[in-house]
Amino acid sequence: MSYITDDKLAIFGSAGAIGSNMVQSALSLGLTPNVSMFDPFDKGNEGAAEEIYHCAFPGARVTWTSSAAEALEGASYLISSGGAPRKEGMTREDLLKGNAEIAAQLGRDIKQHAPGLKFGVVIFNPADITGLVALVNSGLAPSKISTLAALDSTRLQTALAQHFNVAQDEVTDCRTYGGHGEMMAVFASTARVQGRPLSELIGTDELSTDAWEEIKGRVRQGGKRIIQLRGRSSFQSPSHQSLMMIKAVMDGKGYDWPCGAFVHSPGDGFENILMAMESKLTREGLAWEMPHGTDDELAALRASYEHVTKLRDETIEMGLLPPLSDWANVNPNLYGR
Amino acid sequence: MSYITDDKLAIFGSAGAIGSNMVQSALSLGLTPNVSMFDPFDKGNEGAAEEIYHCAFPGARVTWTSSAAEALEGASYLISSGGAPRKEGMTREDLLKGNAEIAAQLGRDIKQHAPGLKFGVVIFNPADITGLVALVNSGLAPSKISTLAALDSTRLQTALAQHFNVAQDEVTDCRTYGGHGEMMAVFASTARVQGRPLSELIGTDELSTDAWEEIKGRVRQGGKRIIQLRGRSSFQSPSHQSLMMIKAVMDGKGYDWPCGAFVHSPGDGFENILMAMESKLTREGLAWEMPHGTDDELAALRASYEHVTKLRDETIEMGLLPPLSDWANVNPNLYGR
Numbered sequence: 001m002s003y004i005t006d007d008k009l010a011i012f013g014s015a016g017a018i019g020s021n022m023v024q025s026a027l028s029l030g031l032t033p034n035v036s037m038f039d040p041f042d043k044g045n046e047g048a049a050e051e052i053y054h055c056a057f058p059g060a061r062v063t064w065t066s067s068a069a070e071a072l073e074g075a076s077y078l079i080s081s082g083g084a085p086r087k088e089g090m091t092r093e094d095l096l097k098g099n100a101e102i103a104a105q106l107g108r109d110i111k112q113h114a115p116g117l118k119f120g121v122v123i124f125n126p127a128d129i130t131g132l133v134a135l136v137n138s139g140l141a142p143s144k145i146s147t148l149a150a151l152d153s154t155r156l157q158t159a160l161a162q163h164f165n166v167a168q169d170e171v172t173d174c175r176t177y178g179g180h181g182e183m184m185a186v187f188a189s190t191a192r193v194q195g196r197p198l199s200e201l202i203g204t205d206e207l208s209t210d211a212w213e214e215i216k217g218r219v220r221q222g223g224k225r226i227i228q229l230r231g232r233s234s235f236q237s238p239s240h241q242s243l244m245m246i247k248a249v250m251d252g253k254g255y256d257w258p259c260g261a262f263v264h265s266p267g268d269g270f271e272n273i274l275m276a277m278e279s280k281l282t283r284e285g286l287a288w289e290m291p292h293g294t295d296d297e298l299a300a301l302r303a304s305y306e307h308v309t310k311l312r313d314e315t316i317e318m319g320l321l322p323p324l325s326d327w328a329n330v331n332p333n334l335y336g337r
Numbered sequence: 338m339s340y341i342t343d344d345k346l347a348i349f350g351s352a353g354a355i356g357s358n359m360v361q362s363a364l365s366l367g368l369t370p371n372v373s374m375f376d377p378f379d380k381g382n383e384g385a386a387e388e389i390y391h392c393a394f395p396g397a398r399v400t401w402t403s404s405a406a407e408a409l410e411g412a413s414y415l416i417s418s419g420g421a422p423r424k425e426g427m428t429r430e431d432l433l434k435g436n437a438e439i440a441a442q443l444g445r446d447i448k449q450h451a452p453g454l455k456f457g458v459v460i461f462n463p464a465d466i467t468g469l470v471a472l473v474n475s476g477l478a479p480s481k482i483s484t485l486a487a488l489d490s491t492r493l494q495t496a497l498a499q500h501f502n503v504a505q506d507e508v509t510d511c512r513t514y515g516g517h518g519e520m521m522a523v524f525a526s527t528a529r530v531q532g533r534p535l536s537e538l539i540g541t542d543e544l545s546t547d548a549w550e551e552i553k554g555r556v557r558q559g560g561k562r563i564i565q566l567r568g569r570s571s572f573q574s575p576s577h578q579s580l581m582m583i584k585a586v587m588d589g590k591g592y593d594w595p596c597g598a599f600v601h602s603p604g605d606g607f608e609n610i611l612m613a614m615e616s617k618l619t620r621e622g623l624a625w626e627m628p629h630g631t632d633d634e635l636a637a638l639r640a641s642y643e644h645v646t647k648l649r650d651e652t653i654e655m656g657l658l659p660p661l662s663d664w665a666n667v668n669p670n671l672y673g674r
Contacts, residue, residue: 021358024573028365047566053495054488054559054574056593058506151391158390169395222391229384236361237391256393 001058003030004250007118010036010075012106013082014064015044017235018123022079023048025243027057031250037064038071039082068106072113077250079242080106080134083124085233093318096126096311100320103130107137115139119249119285121242122260123148128179128308129315131260132274136321141333143285147260149276150241151234152176152184154257155222159215160193163207170194176219177258177276177291178304179311184276185300186216187293199294248281255281261288264335272324275308338395340367341587344455347373347412349443350419351401352381354572355460359416360385362580364394368587374401375408376419405443409450414587416579417443417471420461422570430655433463433648437657440467444474452476456586456622458579459597460485465516465645466652468597469611473658478670480622484597486613487578488571489513489521491594492559496552497530500544507531513556514595514613514628515641516648521613522637523553524630536631585618592618598625601672609661612645 009026013019014037023035037052039045049064065071072078083099103122110117117140122131131147138145157174161167172195175187191198201207218225226234241257248255259279263270268290277288291301315321322330346363350356351374360372374389376382386401402408409415420436440459447454454477459468468484475482494511498504509532512524528535538544555562563571578594585592596616600607605627614625628638652658659667 020573021361024358024577025361025365028362028577043566044568047563048573050495050563050566051571051573053498053505054491054571055577056487056491056494056505057577060506061504150393154391154393157393158387161390167398168390168393169397226384226387229380229387231381234388234391236357236385236388240361240365240392240394 001030003032003059004247005032006034007032007076007250008034008036008074009077009079009246010038010071010114012038012068012071012078012080013124015039015041015048016081017232018081018239020048020051021235021239022081022243023052023062024055025239027052027055027060029243029247031243031247032077033057033059033061035060035062036071036075037062038066038068039064040066042066068109069113072109075114076116076118077246078110078114078117078120079123079246080120081123081238082106083130086125096129096315097318097320099124099126099130100133100315100318103133104137104320107134110134110138110140117144119246120145121148121245122146123238123242126180126311127260128274129311132262132312133315133321135262135274136327136331136334139331139333141285141336142262143287145262146245146286147274148238148242148245149180149260150257151222151237152180152219152276154237154241156186156191156215156219159218160191160198163211163215164193166194175258175278175291177278178301179275179308182220183304183307184220185297185304186219187291187297188212189294189297190292245281249283249285252283255279259286259288261286262334263288269302270305272327273305273308273312275305338367340369340396341584342369343371344369344413344587345371345373345411346414346416346583347375347408347451349375349405349408349415349417350461352376352378352385353418354569355418355576357385357388358572358576359418359580360389360399361392362576364389364392364397366580366584368580368584369414370394370396370398372397372399373408373412374399375403375405376401377403379403405446406450409446412451413453413455414583415447415451415454415457416460416583417457418460418575419443420467423462430651433466433652434655434657436461436463436467437470437652437655440470441474441657444471447471447475447477454481456583457482458485458582459483460575460579463517463648464597465611466648469599469649470652470658472599472611473664473668473671476668476670478622478673479599480624482599483582483623484611485575485579485582486517486597487594488559488574489517489556489613491574491578492556493523493528493552496555497528497535500548500552501530503531512595512615512628514615515638516612516645519557520641520644521557522634522641523556524628524634525549526631526634527629582618586620586622589620592616596623596625598623599671600625606639607642609664610642610645610649612642
C-alpha cells in the first residue's frame with residue numbers, strides 16, 4: 001500500500017454517508033494515510049472510525065474528533081460534506097440559512113486553524129453559496145477553495161452513453177457550467193460521442209431534439225432520480241469525485257471535470273460569484289477559464305450566473321455574507337492573482 | 338487508472354449497503370473495470386449503478402441485472418453479500434433457513450453458469466454455514482470458495498492498538514480462528530505489540546488479565562458495537578476486506594488475515610466443516626493450514642469447531658444440506674486435493 005502524500009486530510013461530516021465513504025475511499029485510492037475525521041455527532045463518528053479501523057489499511061493513521069480546531073490543525077487538505085440535510089417542512093431559505101452559517105464557521109475555522117491549507121472542497125448544498133461563504137471567511141486565495149461541480153457533467157456523460165449505447169468513456173468532454181441544479185448551463189458543443197461532435201448529432205435520427213431535451217432534463221434531475229431509485233440522496237459519486245479533485249492537487253496529474261471557482265472578471269461580465277467553470281487543478285490549486293460555447297450556451301451560462309447572483313444577494317441580505325464592498329477587507333487574498 | 342485484471346467480477350447483493358460499497362471500492366482499488374451488479378431489487382440496483390456511473394471511473398464497464406445467470410456468465414470472481422438481514426421477530430433458525438436456501442441457490446447458479454470461477458467469497462450470515470452450503474452445491478474445489486473471516490482479527494488488532502496506544506499496524510499477527518461470532522477462538526499467542534509477544538504482556542501492569550478478557554469480549558461483540566454506534570450493521574469493513582481477498586487471488590501478492598476454509602482433515606480431528614483457519618491466498622485460490630497455539634487456544638478452537646458442527650448438522654436436518662454421505666456425489670471436487 002503506497003500513498004501519494006503523508007499530508008493531513010481533514011474530512012468534515014465524517015459520520016454521514018458521504019463523509020464516511022470519503023474516509024474509506026481516500027485510503028482505497030491511496031491519497032494519504034493521514035486522515036482526520038470531524039463530526040459533531042460523536043457516537044456516529046466513532047462508529048464510522050471503528051469501521052475504518054476494522055478495514056485495517058496498512059499504515060493508516062486515522063483520528064476522529066468533534067473539535068473542528070483539532071481536525072484542522074496542520075491540515076493540508078479538506079473536504080466538507082458537513083452541512084445539514086433538508087428536512088421535511090424546511091423551506092429553501094431555512095436550508096440556505098442553516099448551511100450558510102455552517103459554511104461561515106468553516107471559513108473562520110480554516111482562517112484560525114489551517115491558514116496553510118493547500119486545497120479545500122466544499123460539497124454541502126447549496127454548494128455555490130456554501131463554497132463562496134467559506135471562501136470569503138477563510139482568508140484564502142480563490143485557488144485554494146472549490147466546490148464539487150462534476151456530477152452534472154458525469155450525469156450528462158452517463159445519459160449520453162446510455163442513449164447511444166456506447167462505453168461511458170467514449171463520451172468525452174461533457175460540460176455543464178454555472179450554478180448547480182435546475183439552472184445549470186448544459187453545453188452540447190463541447191461533447192463528443194466516439195469522437196463525433198454531439199452538436200452534429202442533435203436533431204438527427206440518432207438523437208432527436210426531443211430526446212436531447214429529455215436527456216438535459218434527466219441531467220438536471222439527476223440527483224432526484226437517485227433519491228427515487230435508492231430512497232436516499234447520492235453519496236457515492238459526490239464522495240468519489242470530490243476525492244478525485246483532492247487527488248489532482250496532491251499528484252498534479254490533472255482533473256477531467258468542471259469545478260466550482262470563484263469568478264471575478266468584470267471584463268467577462270461575471271463578478272463576485274462562485275460557480276462551475278472550465279477548470280484546471282494543479283499542485284497550486286484551482287485555475288478557471290472562460291468556457292467556449294455557442295451564443296445560446298453562453299447566454300444560458302449568463303442566465304445561470306444571474307440565478308446564482310440572486311442567491312448570493314439573498315445571502316448578503318440575510319447577513320450571512322458581508323456586503324460586497326467589505327469582501328476585500330474580510331479576505332485580502334480574494335482579488336489577488 | 339490501471340486495473341489488475343480485466344476478468345469479470347460479479348457482486349451479488351449490489352443494491353445493499355455492503356454490495357454497493359464493494360462496486361465502488363473494487364474500482365477505487367483498481368481490481369477490474371469489468372463488474373457485474375446482481376440484485377433481485379431492480380430499482381435499488383439501478384440506483385446503485387447510476388451512482389457508480391456518476392463516479393465516472395475511466396475504463397469501467399459496469400452492468401446491472403436481476404438475473405443471476407447473466408451476472409455469473411463468464412465471471413472469474415464473485416462476492417456475495419446477498420443474504421436477507423435478520424428482521425424483528427425472526428428467530429435464529431428463520432435466518433439460518435432463509436439464508437441457507439439463498440446460499441444453496443447461489444451454489445447451483447455457480448455450477449450452472451460459472452463453473453470456471455477462479456474465486457468466490459460468501460459473506461452473508463451465518464457465513465460459516467452459507468459458505469459451506471454454497472461450496473457443496475457449487476461443484477467447485479474448496480480452494481475456490483471462502484468466507485470473510487478477517488474482521489474478528491482486525492477488531493482484535495484495533496482493540497489492542499487502542500489499549501496500548503500504538504499505531505494499528507504495530508500490532509501484528511492478530512488471529513481468531515474457528516466459527517465467526519460468540520464462539521470464535523481468540524489466539525493471544527500469535528499476536529505481537531511493537532514486536533513484543535502479547536502472551537508475555539497479558540497479566541502484567543501493561544495488560545491485566547481483566548483488561549484482556551474485556552478486549553476479547555469487545556472483539557466478540559465487535560459487530561454489535563457498530564450497530565450501537567452507527568444505528569446500522571457494519572458495511573464498510575466487510576466490503577473492504579472481502580475485496581482484499583479477491584485482490585490477493587487476482588495479483589498473487591498475499592493476504593494478511595485468516596479466511597474461512599473448507600476443512601476436512603480427520604487426522605487433525607476436523608471434518609466437513611467451513612471455518613476460519615490460518616490461510617494463504619494465491620493465484621490458485623485458498624489453502625489452509627493448522628493454526629499454531631497453546632493447548633488452551635487449540636481447545637478453544639475445538640470448542641468453536643464443535644459449535645459450527647452443530648449448526649451444520651441442524652442445516653442438514655432442515656434439509657438445506659445433503660447428508661454427509663452424499664457430499665462427494667453432489668460435489669466430486671470437494672475432497673480432491
